[in-house]
Amino acid sequence: MNIDQIKKEFPIFDNKVQNNDLVYLDSANSSQKPRIVIDRIYDFYSKEFSNVGRSVHYLAVAATNLYEQTRTSVQKYINASDKNEIVFTKGATEAINLVANTFGQKYLDEGDEVLITELEHHSNYVPWHFLRKSKKINIEFAEVNDRGEVTLEEIKKKITDRTKIICVTHLSNVTGAILPIKEIVKLAHSKGIPVLVDGCQGAPHLKLDMQDLDCDFYAISGHKMYGPTGIGVLYAKKKWLEDLPPYQGGGGMIREVKKKGISYGELPNKYEAGTMATAQVIAFNESIKFLEKIGIENIEKHEKELLDYAVDLLGKNNSVNIIGNPKNKGGVISFTIEGIHPHDIATILDEDGVAIRAGHHCCQILHEKLGLPATARASFGVYNTKDDIDQLNNSINNCKKIFNLK
């Protein structure tokens, strides 16, 4: 795998950012886009645009076919058993809201429990929180251990006979912990409980096989997978999509509308109301092709090398404190520097062209547990190199110098 070659496919790296070469270490937040994805959006709008699934003219048919091709690509990419198990959403957030809303309506009652973890991003907590009020449910939290991971044993401990669904992240966007999803699903299913996986950080970095994982729901964010913003995927087992009520009402999701009654469309239309993010869906197909061309196994290996290198280098840098050391960890390093607030770190690193994130990374529950209001976070993508990590370390040293730290 030639990283220099891959990096050249991303136009953003052709430009200087404030007179510096860009060292982009914020891919857990959103990844950069390869030229083929950007061009696809331009080409679609300039040569092929039409709305999908409605009109019968040439452009409409062609656009509909392109749109459905992405569905098939996603199905193959995540090895789902049926293309109708792929629902397009505006993002992973909407995918989780869809499940919380429809599953909540049909299956949750007063006193029922939704089991999530302390690692969850707000998008896998807040949608469930809504049901505390509307359905009087309880939310239980599987706790994070000292290594920054949530274990199968901990999940097991928190399951009760009121647990109706388990919602867990595949890969923590703060500690990088990769959760034992397959085992969690097996355990949950043995008790008749469905599992939703927040796959925002899993999908861009790990090999996915829905039939092997056997989870009931898997939420994917397109813009973290080198794809456009405004596009996400909800994978759900067909039995759930057939069984659950529709989410949003509108055009495209109906079969027949009468004054006295409405019947809903077949899958996948049932969950895709209104005009979808057509251009983004079509361009997302190019992201999938990009990932397939490189091979997710190669990406995993590359990011693991970067991670090991970074943990070693930053680990030797005194006053840098890495948050969590999970046994199974993805390409995310959250850290603090004694005596420098993460926002000051991020601003100073930015001056050197090093883009990181600082804050609570939409994980206030976890930060409260860690006793930290904020952390700094470097996260990797396919285009990162060891030079980027060296530059990160140099900039951290620069930061320490400005703050008179040794």
Added chain:
Amino acid sequence: MNLKELYQEIILDHGKNPRNLRKSENFNKDAKGHNPLCGDHVHVFLKIDENKKVEDISFEGHGCAISMASASIMTDLVRGKEEFEVKEILNDFLEMIKEKDELKTNLLKEDEKTKLMCLSGVKQYPMRVKCATLSWHTLTSALDNSQQIVKTED
């Protein structure tokens, strides 16, 4: 303005050793501020005397160097001022940090203005302006005796 000018000695000093970081005894006005984006918290305490003068001002909280330095310098500068004077300084500072090139008020001495102008560098970093203004907005709220927690995000 470059980074060196933003993180200059005076900011680093106030950021590291904030003045008036405590809770005033017998305070009669206070307000809390919160910047949910960075998790910064500040609680400003005021003791206003019978002549409507700031007899004491202090703050508690945590945050980045910019927000701590801003609160520290602010508390130093408004002590002893009358309430209407505090408001004038406050508005002058907020205007300066958003758009104006300099401070207009005659209520501050030149060296005091210089101190405050050290914070003007955040203009270059729109995401960080809120760090510098949090304690000032909180002071406004304390003066108005508003019970609402000041938030930099809605």
